[in-house]
Amino acid sequence: MPVKAISSTEEYQTFLASAPATKLVVVDFTATWCPPCQLIKPFFKKLSDEFHHVAFLEANTQIGKLQGANSKDLHNLIKQHQGPVEDAGEGSGSGSGSAPLVAGHSDITDQITLNQVDCLNQQTANPVQNALKAGDAYLESDVDEQLIIYAPFNQAVKLHSIRIIPNDIAKAPKTVKLYVNRLSLGFDEAESVEPTQIIELTDEHYKGNGLIPLRFVKFQNVTSVILFVEDNMEDEETTQIKQISFIGSSIESTDMSALKKIEHDH
Structure with missing residues (x-):
């Protein structure tokens, strides 16, 4: 298969999360200024032509740099880019620390105004x-x-990722469309309004930790998010979700809970 160019950390994480566990992914971390790279x-390209069943990625994006034997700077660089941290108690509940954490972010599900959720x-x-x-309860x-x-x-928050835990994988969401800062959305609108991001989930995703990286640049000033679950994994009559968590960080202290949502009937 052709070499796929990766332009961001979020795109890289999304590709790895969606790839089957049995699929080999080979990544060439390159730079235009690097002669060996x-x-x-050309040989890397030749390999991609030969092994069609293997995924070949090329990443030419620098997210960190360290020169010299500086243990303190190395520690700080690893801490900055350490990625998700698994919580010891899976399904231990929403709230700070209950879902896999991302460096610089935390579970912000408790910042949702529950009496306005619809x-x-x-x-x-x-x-x-x-x-x-x-x-043990679930949404259906x-x-x-x-x-x-x-x-x-x-x-207002920065939304880095969401986490979906299934109740029954056969009835778990498959296609999820996200819309940022809309006060309402009907089913007819969902078919015509362009979403902020479309997520296609797989069985392999649900066998993992359920963390779904978002296109972070598009979720920088979020006051509300709408999830449109379009279908489920095995075309069951109903969809079930055991738990949804939101991972991100606050960007201001203005309380939005007093704002009244516009009602929208199904």
Whole structure:
């Protein structure tokens, strides 16, 4: 397969998260100013032509640099770019520290204004509030597999990633469209309005930690987010979600919880 150019850390993380566990991914971390990098480039391309079932990536983006034997700077550089940290207790609940953490970010699910959360096509017996807290309860759709979840934050945040834990993988979300800073969205609109990001989930994703990196540059000043679950993994009649967590950081202290959401009927 052709060599895929990677332009950001988020794109790199998303590719790795979506790749099957059995698929080999070979990454060439290169630079235009590096003679050895340019020397090996044609051979790397030749390998990608030979091994069609292997994923070949090329990353020409520098996110950190260290020269010399400086132990303190090395420690700080690793700390800065350490990536997600697994929590010891999986499913221990939403709130700070309960989901895998990302350097510089934390679980900000507790910053959602719960009394303004809404979900279209949810079952009365299994509402969206079940998915925003720990426990055995879950969210389930009603008349078909689709869900539209509206989650407002009580202050503006930077949203780095979301985490979806399935109740039943067969009924877990497959295609999820995210919309930032919209007060409402109907099912008809969801088919025509351009989403901020589209996520295609796989079985391998749900066998991992459930962390879904977002295009961070598009989620820098988020006051609300809408998740449109378009379908599920095995085309079941209904979709189920055990837990949804939001990973990010606050950017201001203005409390948004007093703002009233515009009602929108399904």
